[in-house]
Amino acid sequence: MEKEVVRNDSIEAGVDVDVGGGGWKKRYGAVAFVRTACVLTSVTAVCVMTTAEQASTLSLYGLTLPLYSKWTFADSFVYLAAVSAAVAVYSLLHLLIIASRILQKSPPVTRRHGWLLFAGDQIFAYATISAGSAASGVTSLNRTGIRHSALPNFCNPLYIFCGRVAISIGFVFLAAFFLAISVILDVIEKKNESCITIRTMATNSLVLLTVAVFIVAAAAEEFEVGGELGWRNPPAGRNEVYAQWASGKRFRVGDSLRFKYGSNDSVEAVDKVGYYHCNSSSPISVYTDGDTVVVLGQPGPAYFASGDEGHCQNGQRLLVEVMGDRRMHIPPAPSPSSAVVFFPTALQQLASFLLCNAIYRIL
Structure with a gap:
């Protein structure tokens, strides 16, 4: 009992305490793997997107039209590249913090550190989903940079450009999936909080993971x-x-x-x-x-x-x-802030309750 009181007091004060024996090392390994995956997928998304450029021609009713597309022509593509770069930097910084803590043998059980990571993971996860959804809504770019122009079979003559954009979007959604997993790990790390707090965290975590899974499952073939x-x-x-x-x-x-x-x-x-x-x-x-x-x-x-x-x-x-499109419906010319996913409140509450109980049973 006395040991538990000391433990809670240390957590309230924001002091690192080795409370899990060697268990925190396994959690560090899992977190490091997820962060490394976030860095790799985000960097790949940026590199592929920033090389998306192609010039070609389109034969339309006997006329030959010149086409030229570049990723900077679409604000949504620029937004995707910026978000991916930010996720890569954020994940890389966290990897450096993990390496430093491993060398110091200092497990991350402070309230301040845990909540900052949880908030950061959610912000970047929703940002990647928003960026990927917005970029998926760009259906056409012509040589003047006008979006959503009525050019039939746009990706046929510009298949290299469209292919690179599609690959970049796929890696962004994959990064969102890993960020959602990271949020789940944050919930496990915060096991000392009240059940109401964990339910709130678990709700957001499950929603993020569900969105990421549905997006990956809906990937084009x-x-x-x-x-x-x-x-x-x-x-x-x-x-x-x-x-x-x-x-x-x-x-x-x-x-x-x-x-x-x-x-x-x-x-x-x-x-x-x-x-x-x-x-x-x-x-x-x-x-x-x-x-x-x-x-x-x-x-x-x-x-x-x-x-x-x-x-x-x-x-x-x-x-x-x-x-029809296998993805969630995205209206024409979406803005980065327009990609919103709605989930029934009752389903969120039920899922959070079940996940809360599961976490407590496991831990």
């Missing part, structure tokens, strides 16, 4: 067209091979198709007439690089065919039905 066959002139008697390949899959906005083909072949994005009649006189886009990734940017049918008319007539053509 990449489909390799034809599977092992790839994109080539179908063998004799298999002129329906690509129709059969597409029939067993669900395609959504944001997913991508990867076409792998030889140097004597090509991929053309065509309209309905070009698909059914194998007419490649006015394709929407033409690709000849041998490894083409096409992002499905809008719902509805998407038509593709080989640039070789004979190959197309033999069945080297593809029709995919694209469903």
Whole structure:
């Protein structure tokens, strides 16, 4: 009893006390791993985003339009890069603090230190979710930097730019996931607080982790067209091979198709007439690089065919039905502060109560 009184008095005074024997070392290891993951994912997001730049052309109704996109054209992309850099610096500073405490053999049980970390983790976690959601809403950039312009199949001619942006957004959401885990670790570290305090912390922690899990689960998929066959002139008697390949899959906005083909072949994005009649006189886009990734940017049918008319007539053509966006709905031209996620209050209270009890049973 006397030992417990001394322990609580030390916590109230904000003094570091080794109360867990060697247990705090394991928590340090877990925290260090999560912080390192935050640093790596955030730095990767910044590096990939800041190299997103590409010039190309778009063939539209027989006209060739020049296109040029750069990440600085969109405020949402700049916001994402800034938040990612801030998360990297914040996590790196915490890693240095952890290293210093390990060398001093000083476990982090002070009230002040714990609450600062908990608040910081929540702020940066929500900021990364906001940045990733805002960046996901940027659907088009043209050469003048005007956002959300009505350019069809924008990511087809600018697939390198769109691919890098998508990768950067994916790493930002991954950083948010690790920050949510860090908040859970903060809750465990604050096990000496009252149950009401832990319930409040647990509610926020569970909401953060739930948002991060749903975002990761909703990540876009990449489909390799034809599977092992790839994109080539179908063998004799298999002129329906690509129709059969597409029939067993669900395609959504944001997913991508990867076409792998030889140097004597090509991929053309065509309209309905070009698909059914194998007419490649006015394709929407033409690709000849041998490894083409096409992002499905809008719902509805998407038509593709080989640039070789004979190959197309033999069945080297593809029709995919694209469903709506798998992500949470984001209105056009979102601002960084507009990405808000709502959760039922009753569900939060139930989840916080269960998580509070689980933490006390474990600890």
